[in-house]
Amino acid sequence: MLATRGSRRKLEIHADMVSRSKVQETDGSFFEAFASLPWRQENRRMQSLKEEEEQKDRPPPSEAAAGLQPKRVVVSQQERENLYVEVLYTVKHKVGATTSEHSSLVDELNDYTQEAFHFSRDEHQRMMTIASDEKPPIVILNLVVVEASGLEAKDADGFSDPYCMLGIVPGAVSGGDRSTPPGSPRVSRSSHAPPAEEDGEERQLNTHADKLRKHHSFRLSFKRKPESRPSVVSSPSSAGSGGGGSGCGREGHRDSLSHAVPAKFIRATTVKPNTLDPRWEEKFRLDHDDETSVLDAVSKLNEVKGVRGMARFFKQVAQSARSGSGGQDDFLGCVNISLQVLDIPSTGLDQWFTLEGRTSKSAVQGRIRLKMWLSTREDRGVSEEDTWSEVIQQQKLFELFVKHELSKYRGPSYRWSGELPTPATTILHQHAVQGDLTELQQAVCRWIAYAEQHQETSLDFRLLLKILKQLNDKFTQDALTYEEQESLAESFKTTLAHCFAVLRKLRKLFPAGNKEAHRKLDSLLKFLAAFSGMEIFRRVLPFQKEIRSEIIQTVKKGCVEWYGRLREQQQLDPSGDDAAVLQSLIKLVNEVCSHCFQAYNHHNQLFMQSVSVPFFATIYKQLEKLVSADIQDTVGRLCSELQNSDIQLSTTPDAMSLTMGTATFELYMATKDLYK
Template sequence: MIPQIPERVRTVQNWAGRQINRAQQFIRSASISHSEPEDLQLDTNQQVQASDGYFFEQFSQPQPEEKESDTDTGQLTIVKLSINDNKERIQVFQDLYVEALYTIVHKVGKSSALPEPQLCKYVQNAFQVDDGLHQKLLNRAKKEKPPIVLLNISLLEARDLIAKDINGFSDPFTMMGIVPGSRRTKANDSEAGNGEQDEADEHGHETPPLSPHSQKQGNVLHRFGGSFRRRIGSKKSAKTEAKSIPAKYIKASSVQYKTLNPKWNEKFQFIVDDVSTDRFHMDIWDHDDEEKSVLDAVTSLNHITGLKGLGRYFKEVTQSARAGSQDCTDDFLGCVTMKLKDVPSAGCEDWFTLEKRSERSEVSGQVRLKLWLSTREERIDQQDDDLMDVRQHIELIRQFALHEIRMSGAPVSFFNGQLSDPATTILHQHAIQGDLTELHQSMCQWLAYSAMINIGISFSFLYDILSRLISKWVPLALDKDEENTLTESFQAFDDYCKKAMMGHRTNVSTSKRTQLESFSNMLRCWKLMRESPLYEKCLPFQKSFDYDINAILQKSAEEYFRHVIKHAEDNENPCKELYQVIQTLNKACAKMHKFDPIFKTFTDINYGLITYREFDRLLDEYICSEMMSEKKDDLKTLMMTASKTEGDNEELLITILRVHFAAQEFRQYRLPRQKYRLDKSDWGQIFDRAIVKWMDIARIKAFGRVELACQLDATIQIASSEIRHTSSYVDVCHIIDQYLAIWERMNVSDVILRADLTEKLVQCICKIAEFYVDRVLAQLATDGFCGQLQAFIPSALINLFCAAVNNIEQVRRSLVVTDKLHLDELLEQYEQKTQQKAQWKIEVESELDRCDKYLCEQIECTIDKLARRQIAILKKHVFHLAWSPSACPVEGALKPLTDTLDAELSAVHRTLLHRNFVRVMHAQVNILLPLFDECIEENPGLEPVFYQRLYEAWSVLTDFFHAGGKGISLETFETIPAHMELVSKLALNQMSTIRIIEQYYKNLLKEQEMASDEVKNDVSECKYGILNVRAYYNSNSQTLVVDVIGAKQVIPLDTNGLSDPFVVIELVPRLRYPTQPVSKTKIVSKSLNPIFDETFEFHIPPKIPTGGMVHFIVMDHDFLRSNDFAGEAFLDLTEVPGFGTAGVANTLRQFNLILIHPSNSNKGMVDVLASRKEDKEAQNFIRTLSVAY
């Protein structure tokens, strides 16, 4: 081995020298080709593409996106709230602030537990007011005159009242009023000098009122009746009645006759002096039709003035009661008392249980009341504006919402109306004090939030607000001014939506889900508003929503087209202008599939159809106008010039093709089964000529790129992978991909021309691939991978080898282009037009297959060259394997061989593509198969154990190359003829002689059965004739009886066209029946259908050996020469009655056996047996065959 070391060193040095020369050449070529500084910054692939001015990429690279609106209102946030320096605006701002503080200071009703300072602090933060101004405005709010508190009562109904009349019913009516608080009552009583007690004791306990019949004394507030009645003739009361009226503004309801479940639905309002102490009280009485009633007396209560009027009122009330004593029927039906401080700020509606006035009263049932508090302001300089409370509520909602959004830091569109507890409390109090109903509050919310559209308020949130407003609205619920305010709001929202619809193609980015959702919600909210009865009331006599949308879409398409024309105007090159126009329209059409589902969800409008029809009409009018232009370089002249075959007008040609691609893309957006105006234009011939011209130029450009890519070839490293590649394969694959991508976009109007160009395209692509492969392999040979390779190869050369075959494999993969060529579709169009069978498709597919085969062969040849350098080493390992001691395990004997194979595979498995790695395995298998076969051929007739060892070794190697499914698949092994032949040969050689003989006869029996099946199925004729026999086995005498009846259609073997047939009968295999004689029938002369009718007996045991059968050989007798073989047939003993389950003994069964001739499929068995010279049984079998055949 020592003398070989200098040679290896010299080889490595030579290879390294060639690499240095190649690097110098590369540097020089790169310096010459790219002398400009900016080009030096480009990588290799970009330099190749830039070499021809991006000839291919200019058609496929996406055009710059149209700049969309930078303002996405859905992402706006509020950083700071401020007002301008306008004094009037500042004054309005401060007035609103005072209103908020005034609302807090004068809270009414039972509300949240938030303290007043906390609410004031929230208002200060929401309005962003400093402490000084806050204190000043707070003092101003406190100085304002407090509001007048009002108690609102809605008397709805009662149920289960007690019956007072003899008819089993009552005629109920109610009396209600406000009972003053204890402090004020005591003060009044003290001043009057009376000693009457408070209605409620110090613990607040109340006593039910007495009947008007009762003469019992009671103090002023002892009961509701006592609050305004005194004992008749009382002087004390006469002294005090001018100073205070015990119960203010007592009111009565209407009478509901003959019912125990009255329904009133009446409303009352009372002025409250002190919410914290005053109480609401209500009595229910039974009305008496016959006498002057309490109800009649109460009707004049509000007109009482002074002592005289009040005394008359007491008298009327007293006389209204029925005449009688204490035993008389009481007209009292029950009463209800409630402290006003317990009334929730939101009001309450409930069933109240009626209470007794005394233990003797009979009371039952409940009354349903709705109570709520409100205020009426009488502040200084209060303007007489009915909408003041509404406007203030709107401004407060808006101010609080802006504050909440600012504090959250989230975009405005995220706001869903959720306000903090202080804001909710303040707005609730303001609604109460302003007596704003739920409808008014919903209206205020809509007016407040709809005015925030421009800063990005969510339309989904607006939809919920509007839905609430519409659901609460009923006719006549709003006054004229309020309806006018809503009308202005609806009109403003209508105008905003129309404006948004007009500019949606420019302002709405379909790539942003949030903007699409916002547009969809806007349309949904707009539809809800337009189709609501409230909108119809405010803005009557409007056209339908779908009609307006349709009109807006048409108008917006027209305005968009005018905008496109204005920005694309180019007086010097009408072709470029046309391209820009169509390309911009395509961008708008590309958005149609995003907008169309939105419009279909909320309208019955086909957005895509309306938009495309308008664009089609406008574009057709524009093109007609340009084509009829009389300018020097008009559109028609330029297009005709560009499509001419002669002349150097590449730039104009490219522009024409861009127009073609843009027009083709525009056609893709049309809907099927529709007629369009652009269909009438005839540009096909101009574009076809331009495409033909471009194909010629593209071929030259492509080959130029391949040449440059090979010159600038450099190693590239794919991230997270050790697979070797060079930059040139990227360029070549990119060229092929670009070529096909451009071809897919081209639409050749002439079908015949397109078929020709398709064939021309495929030829060009294949030539490019083949040219590149030749260049790559030539460069690899230059680098040292050539001639007879030595066993040792430097790792650098291995890497170059891997890169080369990987590059070729990548290019081969890029040639899978059948789908991109749409051959089936083109073939159908071609044959439909020409009415003849097309051959070009077959030629195209053949060209691709031929190119693929060529590339595979080049890869396999290169890999085979790498693998064959180890033939000598592998042959030595196979020899040592074959002659290793039998005591040595097969795996141990194989280890040197597998180590060599594994070392070779390990050197390349990380740097090769998987397909190429498997090819290396294939190459090793293809080397080992002849070596194993040679070992068998050189050592014939040895003991079966020798071949069994080789068989096991090859099985181990098969698993080695299979590699658990990562290498050569087992199915692939079965497709390798040499592998199948080797396995078969080893399997035969390792079998014993008797097993080979048995298998030989089994194969012949199987061939006979197949021939019989073919004759039965009329697949083929009986070629050699039929032998008719009968047979059975007598188990008692252990005798096989065979009756040879005759034969039919025996082949003629004599010159006279006949034969002299006879039959030889023997039991086979002879090794299993060595003592059984060979029998013959008589000779039937000159016959092709002989009748023998002879019986033969064979004494054999009932146990049938493996493969046991009767062998019939039909021979032609010849006096002068040896007998001729006419055919043979086999009868399986298992089919003979008497053996096993074949049938009952002593029963002859006829068998019609098809005569056959032995085929070459058994030649391998015969050869193996013939090679066993020392095996007597094998040689006897061979002699038997030679005699028979």
């Protein structure tokens, strides 16, 4: 009985296998092929996850590999030589005392310059000779009378109408050292500052510093800029206070003072009425020449000798300025500052000075804030106010030093910190000081240099954002010339265009699962978000489209371009063989599904958090239209052919019909996954 049952089982199993074999022979293994479709779909998803895992620690693709051509800045040999001579000239004629963050070693600066420019020793010597033969620059003392506080009330209403007078008290040709540290106050209502003490007429001038010491003083040269009125003085006085008279107005004060003494020797700030805490923010420029000195000129003018004589002279000027006004100016205090040119830091001074009386018995109160820094001018036949050539030179120096440091960096460019070595920062600082470039102009030059380098060699967007924020913090639209603002606007436009070009290659440059690529994309989006919210963006590019809308359009364009390349890779030709068309469509839809899956899991959150752009929804709508257009005609035609075909269940269908049916169903499943 057991043997009979076993034999029966064997017969049943054999019969089942024979039955299945017959079914497979009649249907062409259609059901087996159909049953394997879900497994194949799942296998593709697993393969996609495996590829993401493999991308995890790889370096991100380069922009060149994605088809983005670098923008190279070419500098001619003649431009390089001219710039090199300018640097050597700048180093040779350094001004101001070196601070801790800069280098004081001339040889170190020259060696770094030669290394960065890649010039030979012979070329260096030849251009050093050219720089040495040029006439030394004229050193200028820049002084800003910023504000005063806590002044004494001289008027009956409890206020004063303070103004300041400024002048240079020459040092004695012979005698002891009268220099006082810059912080030591002895202020007068006209603030005046003695220059460096002369070391003797016979001393040989071996250095530029010696030449500076030889001159009795700097000539007062207060040249008006379009945006501010020049003035010279630094001792608060109360205009027309005391017994009566309202004092003279601004124009009257200026005119009467100009008639009293030549403007290049003594100048005064404007009068600030009814205040004990005036704020002026008025700038003065004092330079010297070889033809005359303040000491000689003033002595001939009013027989002034020494500090006391100058103080009396200031008083006479003030009285003549108020003559006819019906009132007498009241002394509010003074400050004397020793002007040792070589002791003024190259970064300048910005400090408060306590006001003092004419004598120890004088009772005064309050303090005054002054800013002082050095610059130079060269006798080249151009206006002192025209600094455009210095701006261009500063920008080119930044570009050259950045390129040089990048060439020495051994890691990927996007990991470079952007920091320049001390010799480079010292050269840039001295060039800016001697050219009297403002902090804003320097920030503009730095931004343009780094932005242009980024378009040649990819830098970290966090570095660019840091530089841009520094520029935005210093930005004042009226402080830039037309050329500077146009140059900055062009830099912004090219930078934004480059950023959008990178976003259009998102699929290639920022592969899903790649940590470094994910960080770079996050930095790029945060850079664009911060840029769009900055005042400098709205002021410099007032007609620029909103960055968010530009990002959305860029994502759409990039999506269409990516789909077009994918279509070419799958060799999709609707007019070709039906089976080949179906297989191409299946691969195409599966790739689109994978892309959407990665977009949702890796990119969508970054776009939403940084720029509030629904990345997944944006690309899905685009891809849905593109896929539908490709599938609709082909599938419609194939389905129509299948419906019209005469397939009898009693006969074995041909292999082509079974293949077409299976492929059509597989395309349906892939499309279903896409629309999920």
